[in-house]
Amino acid sequence: MVAHTLSVALLGMTGAVVEVEAHIASAIPGFQIIGLPDTALSDAKDRVRAAAANDGCPLPAKKIVVNLSPASLPKQGSTYDLAIALAVLAAEGAIDPSSIAGVVHLGELSLDGRVRPMHGVLPAIVAGRAAGYRRFVVPRGNEDEARLVPDVEVTTVTSLRDALIRHGAHLDPEVVEPLVLAPRSEVAAATGDLSDVIGNPDAVEALIVAAAGGHHLFLLGPPGAGKTMLAERLPSLLPDLEPEASLVATSLASLAGRPLTGLVVRPPLESPHHTSSAAAIVGGGSKVIRPGAAARAAHGVLFLDEAPEFASAVLDSLRQPLESGTITIHRANAVAHFPGRFQLVLAANPCPCGQFGTSDIACTCTPIARRRYLARMSGPLLDRIDLQLRVERVTTAAIRVAGDGGMAVTSAEARQRVEAARVVARERLAQTPWRTNSEVPGGWYRSAKRRPAPRVTASIDRALERGTLTMRGYDRVLRVAWTLADLDGSPMPTRDHVGWALFLRRSVSA
Numbered sequence: 001m002v003a004h005t006l007s008v009a010l011l012g013m014t015g016a017v018v019e020v021e022a023h024i025a026s027a028i029p030g031f032q033i034i035g036l037p038d039t040a041l042s043d044a045k046d047r048v049r050a051a052a053a054n055d056g057c058p059l060p061a062k063k064i065v066v067n068l069s070p071a072s073l074p075k076q077g078s079t080y081d082l083a084i085a086l087a088v089l090a091a092e093g094a095i096d097p098s099s100i101a102g103v104v105h106l107g108e109l110s111l112d113g114r115v116r117p118m119h120g121v122l123p124a125i126v127a128g129r130a131a132g133y134r135r136f137v138v139p140r141g142n143e144d145e146a147r148l149v150p151d152v153e154v155t156t157v158t159s160l161r162d163a164l165i166r167h168g169a170h171l172d173p174e175v176v177e178p179l180v181l182a183p184r185s186e187v188a189a190a191t192g193d194l195s196d197v198i199g200n201p202d203a204v205e206a207l208i209v210a211a212a213g214g215h216h217l218f219l220l221g222p223p224g225a226g227k228t229m230l231a232e233r234l235p236s237l238l239p240d241l242e243p244e245a246s247l248v249a250t251s252l253a254s255l256a257g258r259p260l261t262g263l264v265v266r267p268p269l270e271s272p273h274h275t276s277s278a279a280a281i282v283g284g285g286s287k288v289i290r291p292g293a294a295a296r297a298a299h300g301v302l303f304l305d306e307a308p309e310f311a312s313a314v315l316d317s318l319r320q321p322l323e324s325g326t327i328t329i330h331r332a333n334a335v336a337h338f339p340g341r342f343q344l345v346l347a348a349n350p351c352p353c354g355q356f357g358t359s360d361i362a363c364t365c366t367p368i369a370r371r372r373y374l375a376r377m378s379g380p381l382l383d384r385i386d387l388q389l390r391v392e393r394v395t396t397a398a399i400r401v402a403g404d405g406g407m408a409v410t411s412a413e414a415r416q417r418v419e420a421a422r423v424v425a426r427e428r429l430a431q432t433p434w435r436t437n438s439e440v441p442g443g444w445y446r447s448a449k450r451r452p453a454p455r456v457t458a459s460i461d462r463a464l465e466r467g468t469l470t471m472r473g474y475d476r477v478l479r480v481a482w483t484l485a486d487l488d489g490s491p492m493p494t495r496d497h498v499g500w501a502l503f504l505r506r507s508v509s510a
Contacts, residue, residue, distance in 0.1 A: 003090035005100040006133065007068075007083040008124040009075050012289055012329065012336030013251060015127025017104065019069040020080065022087035027063035033084070035068030038076045038287065047078070047109050048085045055113030055161045056171065060092050074333050076288055079118045081109040082137065085160055086167065099167040104128045107139040113160045116179045117141030122260070123251040125149045137163060140178035145260045148250060181259060194233050195408040199394040203230055206389045206504055208414050211237035212421035213483030214436035215476075216322065216344040216384065218307075220508045221391030223354045227347040230391070231303045234345060236411040238267040238300070239419050245299040248339055252296050268300035274309035278317045282327050283338055294318060295327050295338035307346040308376040315381055318344065322384045325439070341439075346385065348374065358393065386438065386476045388508040421486035437483045442475025445482060452481075456495050459502055469505075477501045 002023045008015045031045035052059050066084050068075050083105035090097040106124055108116040117139040125136055129152050138146045140156045147154055157163040158178040165171055197204055207230055210217045219227040241249060249264040270293040283292035294302050321327045321340030329336045350356040351370040356363040425437055434440050460477050463469035480501035481493035
């Protein structure tokens with residue numbers, strides 16, 4: 001007798017349905033798992049045997065062979081336990097093999113027979129649904145997360161006995177305490193309103209432009225100028241996530257092991273410490289490839305404070321995701337892909353002491369030290385940043401104006417402008433795969449139909465001819481100019497829009 005059921009192999013965000021086949025023969029007793037399992041999966045034979053014995057349905061003392069197909073696909077982890085146990089018991093005749101055929105089973109077995117919840121159940125169900133399967137059996141501890149996926153039938157079980165009863169076994173039910181994921185202490189996300197920002201109207205406007213067009217942002221200024229405050233308020237200016245983006249963000253949170261009670265609807269903010277490694281930023285792992293901060297920030301904001309303090313190799317690892325919108329991690333036996341469409345915000349001091357360019361405190365750094373400090377951010381990386389703005393310290397006059405009830409822009413008001421500008425951009429890009437100006441290839445805005453008049457682009461044409469602006473920079477200035485036009489309700493960028501976009505691009509070097 002051979003019984004078949006299904007599980008899912010996750011590699012990054014991509015899942016592949018795995019067929020679990022069990023064969024029982026009258027030969028020397030043994031338990032063998034084939035199909036390229038790793039060590040954790042090879043140990044499943046001991047977990048399954050102990051769980052079945054302690055749950056009142058012991059495995060037969062025969063030769064058991066479990067095949068995981070396709071055999072060429074690497075399989076990792078312990079989430080195949082439930083599928084393996086049910087396939088073996090179906091081959092033995094404890095349940096009807098047809099009851100588990102076409103059903104995707106996910107979950108790790110404990111030695112007492114209970115089913116442990118798993119990380120990544122949401123992307124696993126999404127992968128199974130994409131492959132055409134609609135019936136899933138998951139641990140009770142993953143119930144809230146599993147039911148976030150529409151158009152599927154989800155059955156939750158607390159133990160192997162419970163799963164067998166659900167598939168028609170004639171066993172007496174037993175009430176057991178379900179296993180749940182241990183709660184993780186999450187650092188509270190920074191909250192605040194844009195109206196908290198005093199002074200720096202150019203920086204506030206640049207933040208709105210970044211949110212409207214999905215542009216990357218680099219803030220350079222002395223300590224205390226408000227760079228971190230500005231960056232932390234960028235997510236509050238972004239619209240709610242669309243359904244597809246929301247499912248992606250929620251799946252990444254599931255892979256990262258974060259507790260979920262519903263879909264992630266607000267753009268995430270990730271702010272890793274400057275001691276983070278490249279694997280912590282873009283993702284990695286020797287056995288199981290996990291998403292890094294950049295992947296977890298998909299459809300949100302990745303904020304690198306004190307950017308020159310990051311290792312140069314770590315910063316340069318972001319160059320490929322910024323260009324392609326995809327994070328690709330290569331290992332000897334597999335390649336994992338994660339979404340990499342995020343907004344990068346860099347903040348940096350102008351020199352190691354932070355006082356260069358200020359009028360009140362003298363800088364103690366040598367010119368060579370200043371150049372070395374900012375050179376840690378490579379030219380190719382900065383060339384991919386659309387907005388590069390110098391932020392100055394707040395003056396006492398700005399503080400007095402704010403205290404007297406000065407006109408400060410709130411996050412709600414800014415978000416209304418952002419949403420209106422995105423609607424205009426979405427209508428223009430309706431027949432394309434892009435949704436924001438930052439995603440549009442440069443050639444599209446340089447085409448004859450959309451290219452502004454030469455008198456409008458005269459300033460960036462001269463900058464390109466003189467070599468102070470690269471071709472990539474030229475295209476990025478055009479994208480920002482279109483975002484400024486969308487914010488102003490203009491059908492085409494004007495000379496002022498192009499000039500303002502060029503200023504936002506070159507403010508740091510001005």
